[in-house]
Amino acid sequence: MSDACRAELLAIGSEILLGQIHNAHARFISAELAKHGLYVYHHVAVGDNEARIQAAYQTAVTRSNVVIVTGGLGPTVDDLTKEALAAFLARKLVLSNEALAQLETYFAHRQRKMPEENRKQAYCIEGGELIPNPNGTAPGQYIFAKNVHFFLLPGPPLEMQPMLRDYVLPKLLDVFGGSQALVSRILHFCGIGESDVDEQVRDLTASANPTVAPLAGEGEMLLRITATAGSEEAAKAKIAPIEADIRRRFGSYIYGVDDDTLPTVVGRMLEEQRATIGVAESCTGGMLAAMFTDIPGSSAYFLGGIVAYDNHVKEALLGVPANVLETKGAVSEETAKAMAEGVRSRLQSTYGIGITGIAGPGGGTADKPVGLVFVAVADASGTEVFRLQYRVSRQQVRLRTCKQALWRLLNRMQQHAPEIGNSP
Amino acid sequence: MSDACRAELLAIGSEILLGQIHNAHARFISAELAKHGLYVYHHVAVGDNEARIQAAYQTAVTRSNVVIVTGGLGPTVDDLTKEALAAFLARKLVLSNEALAQLETYFAHRQRKMPEENRKQAYCIEGGELIPNPNGTAPGQYIFAKNVHFFLLPGPPLEMQPMLRDYVLPKLLDVFGGSQALVSRILHFCGIGESDVDEQVRDLTASANPTVAPLAGEGEMLLRITATAGSEEAAKAKIAPIEADIRRRFGSYIYGVDDDTLPTVVGRMLEEQRATIGVAESCTGGMLAAMFTDIPGSSAYFLGGIVAYDNHVKEALLGVPANVLETKGAVSEETAKAMAEGVRSRLQSTYGIGITGIAGPGGGTADKPVGLVFVAVADASGTEVFRLQYRVSRQQVRLRTCKQALWRLLNRMQQHAPEIGNSP
Structure with a gap:
């Protein structure tokens, strides 16, 4: 498959639609995929409503070839992500003895008996794969159907994030491996106004690859240099001369790079x-x-x-x-x-x-x-x-x-x- | 029009899809609408791409009667929100002399000449209304078309938020005024574990109206009591006895309410x-x-x-x-x-x-x-x-x-x- 990745992120949870929490997963997953040159074109969030979840799957398959769904894999009757996908794909949910054993082990380690309602989490969509979750009770699910790679991940960030890195990203790189590497380098400025920086890099911000884009920080400002190339090394090589040029212009106003604070x-x-x-x-x-x-x-x-x-x-x-x-x-x-x-x-x-x-x-x-x-x-x-x-x-x-x-x-x-x- | 509000929030901006910023507007707008019993059923984010923005409008009109769009109203060629909506509705963009005068005043107050590119911001979709923006250069736009109330708001939060409160909310309450009031009261706990609170309110969390839902905080926990009723007062009256009951159960473990810290x-x-x-x-x-x-x-x-x-x-x-x-x-x-x-x-x-x-x-x-x-x-x-x-x-x-x-x-x-x- 030489198709490029066109990913869509679907967050499930009424608390997001009520404005009680941010859809923070969308940002995290987008950033992780971008690092690997995998593009995300749509973010969507819907509540815990089976009809709207199914409709979101329907919309997604018309425009995306990767759909990463977060949330709604818990043990309660409100958790409908997996059930809605099984219904949408007209597939059965089958009990996975492996998942059931993992769940029982999880509770045994915590000196607790597994509540009956958690049994629901051991069901897998027919033809799909379980994604192991070492940090919680909800296994994830992967299934390729209707020409779309579906990944279902649990909502808690400390469960979802390792599963994304250890399972989803390797799988996507395997499928879309030929895609371009996208590398960003962020320069941190202090002691100089945003408009002064903007003005002095205007000639660079017109460039298409690498791109140079100002980002507003609080009490500091940032310039992001982003390059795409056939490999990570090639992208870095495109960034280096631009960074050197910017450093010549601003000297000690640049105090750090990337994750520096x-x-x-x-x-x-x-x-x-x-x-x-x-x-x-x-x-x-x-x-x-x-x-x-x-x-x-x-x-x-x-x-x-x-x-x-x-x-x-x-x-x-x-x-x-x-x-x-x-x-x-x-x-x-x-x-x-x-x-x-x-x-x-x-x-x-x-x-x-x-x-x-x-x-x-x-x-x-x-x-x-x-x-x-x-x-x-x-x-x-x-x-x-x-x-x-x-x-x-x-x-x-x-x-x-x-x-x-x-x-x-x-x-x-x-x-x-x-x-x-x-x-x- | 006695239809209930079915709102959809559409955020425009490639920086969201690249994971560089949160789509924080979605949470803010959802919470503001929820306070007034106006329901949001979909959050969507797409990048600065005219075809995808138009497609998002097309999807939205099939399921929503209110679409609130944020971002993409700036002066640059990347800002396409208004242009895409005009094209989608097959309407012209017309120069508003009022908007132009406001823009010129804005720059004059700052002792600056208006850059030529900002002129683009003074154009309004034919048949629509301008939404005044006292805190920036981008006026918002309102238009009712295809049975949908479209609101276009600028991306910077300090510009968007007052426009939402002063223009969008009153307009929505005017249109959907007969809807139910939804009132939430949040109780803040400290010194007691989440599972202890959960266990002691299990009988209450089964209730449908008011609902009682635990929320996880950092180093504290919260219970949200939410009631819907014909008026704000009636909703508050439903909450009061539940709150009194919870206070009897937990005493000084409850240290505050709502915005208390x-x-x-x-x-x-x-x-x-x-x-x-x-x-x-x-x-x-x-x-x-x-x-x-x-x-x-x-x-x-x-x-x-x-x-x-x-x-x-x-x-x-x-x-x-x-x-x-x-x-x-x-x-x-x-x-x-x-x-x-x-x-x-x-x-x-x-x-x-x-x-x-x-x-x-x-x-x-x-x-x-x-x-x-x-x-x-x-x-x-x-x-x-x-x-x-x-x-x-x-x-x-x-x-x-x-x-x-x-x-x-x-x-x-x-x-x-x-x-x-x-x-x-």
Whole structure:
């Protein structure tokens, strides 16, 4: 079969149609297939209604040659995915002794007797195959019928995702193996506006292969370079010169690639420098510390933080002088500087960060409007303070401030250690 | 027209089909419509391809009487939503002077000349209406044709959402006004396992109207009670006795309703008690402080926090005795207690919380496995310490620990409320 993959994703579940949960599977499966050059042309979601599920199969077979269905494989009477497909294909459901044995083992391992209703999950569509599910009770099903490869997968993500990777993707690559490889590389920017990036890459975004597309992030921006070619290596070779060109244009505004985040890149460089960090936060209120400590192993460089929300705390725990707070105010260049230096000396860390600002929605004045933030970065050679002004929501002010602080720290580390942290 | 609403949501955008973004609109619009008893039966997403968009319209008109389309109204040649609908309906696109004037005003306010390509956005499908967009350049469109109410809305959520609420919903309620009201009430649980709740409400989940359905949250669980009736008031009256019944069964395990979160409920009670809080965090690393400070106005009760990741910081900033750290270890009941008491005395807060644990994936031992956490709550009357043991990921350990800490604090405040009423 030399046909190209035309996949359709069908999510079953009334909770999706009622807006109670996202159809998150559609994104995950699409991204996994795209990595392998397998194209998805339709996403559909319908509720737990047999007539509408059957109609969705009918529509799908007129336009797609792969249909991946998620959800509706549970033991209850609401779970109709398999039953609807059997009816649509006019096939019987037959008890699989293998599936029944697996189900019984699953419950036995949990010291429980298998409830009678779970027996329904051991039935397989005649002529189909079971897809093993090591993480739950619902086996998946595969069947090729009406010139369509149907895959039925359970709804819980931790069950569905391994089954997709271990069974569905290998099967699809086997069937559509001759298709093109599609490779993406994502460049992460900070410290530069989206429109500035857009303008400076306009000549590249016109290109058809590789494509260069801006993606909006929160407090940062991303450019995605995507190439298709006969092999993964060939696609990567198409991307390399474009990436080099973009790096020449933007230099240190590009802080990472693909799955990099500011905290992981900063953490990596701190480890390389055998340096440590302490943070003093007012308006971000612990968010920057939480970003650092979200990373496993961050205890190697992250010593701690002081969330100085109250002015008394800024004085008592960070040593911000009372007269600075009085004359310059809690939101001032001087307070940010004293916070960064205070946390650095109290924690005896290589670097100290101080953040103070007005996240809003209240608390602004004519002089110091909502969205005004000062970020200070201190090390042995001195302290730099950056004044930022945002016009976004409280959540966005906080998040963007944390990212700016990380990016400023990264720049500082790069300046002070040119011999160590070179990008790959 | 007494027909009931059978809505279909159609999202246009190749980035959705490539798995780069969630189709988040589908959830938002579904939830908004459900609140008003307007049912959505299909979600569909297709890429920026005119033939597939037209085919999606064709499928939609055979089964739906309302089609809400999002995305593809921008100024570029990739934006085809409107063009495809005009072609599908065999209607012309006509320049709207009103829309053009609005566009020019939009750019003038931003001190920019309108780019020529934006002119495309001022065209309207013949016989349709423009839907004003106060937050962007793309006006929406409404047209009734082929017995279907079509609404075209722009993709950016901050543009789409107000247009849905201000234009689409009123129009739908006008057309389908006689339909049933659907009202949901969500109860939030903490401190009790999902299976325990399930078991104790099994008799209620069999009911058809109101329905009672468990929803899984992260580190908490939710029960949704949903009733349909001729009016919103009648639906609420159906919910009330069921809610009272559930509250009798679970007492303080229910901490809030609907949009309540643990931080907002705790914050509200701290304000009522005129009490203050300080937190000392090790394994949660600032996350609990960030949850408090995420709430506007939290400076009224949240004084600050100390993120004591390093043992030196636990000693120096929180006064955890060196011999406790040596003999009992950083992850111990004694250290959690000293942290809670230390932060409370240093910040002079009514309540102090101390958290220490092993979030993983590394750092566990046979005695102290990954997922072991101690949470201490201190006030003037003493300190309680809770031992928790999780078997989940690092992120989940951290998040669930924060929620447990908030719930334990809430219980403490409820017990002590009469005496503490006017402290400190």
